[in-house]
Amino acid sequence: MRRASKKVFQIANEAGRTLTERDEIVDEFVSFYQQLLGGERRREFIDLRYLRPWARHVVTPAECLELVQQPTLEEVKDAFFDIAEDKASGPDGYSSGFYKAAWPVIGEEVVKAILEFFTTGRLLKQVNTTMLALIPKVRVPNLVSDFRPISCCNVLYKVITKIIVQRLRLVLDAMISPSQNAFVPAALLG
Structure with a gap:
């Protein structure tokens, strides 16, 4: 019972469509965090x-x-x-x-x-x-x-x-520097 209450059975995507299939829910979470945290990796070298x-x-x-x-x-x-x-x-x-x-x-x-x-x-x-x-x-x-x-x-x-x-x-x-150490x-x- 407790384990079932911790599961995500449905989630709404950006378009407002409710997703109920397990794979769709997983894909929505992965897509959200890839977009939020991902990005193109740059290989630029900076001369110190x-x-x-x-x-x-x-x-x-x-x-x-x-x-x-x-x-x-x-x-x-x-x-x-x-x-x-x-x-x-x-x-x-x-x-x-x-x-x-x-x-x-x-x-x-x-x-x-x-x-x-x-x-x-x-x-x-x-x-x-x-x-x-x-x-x-x-x-x-x-x-x-x-x-x-x-x-x-x-x-x-x-x-x-x-x-x-x-x-x-x-x-x-x-x-x-003291002005940068707030966090x-x-x-x-x-």
């Missing part, structure tokens, strides 16, 4: 010499070394244990609570996997998979725009992201 005069801060060689330094075992473990246990699990079905509870058994292996990413720059496709969930913005959603998409990532992906964000904190304050949480600015 032209941008430097407007840059508030250029990352120094010392800062670069700090940014690309291999994470420590403690840094990886701290990132795992810093993720709230009640966060939604990703496509693999494991939450951070699982990793924390099973740490004595699996900790060494997951740390190795994270460190391998930072060494090789490669990530298993299964780890990089994200599941999208559609949350209704209104009581009775009728249009695709009445839904808010949220992405549910695997915990390993969240840990990698958390480590990268922690590294970027070192230079973020210097790179973003950057104060915690990230240091």
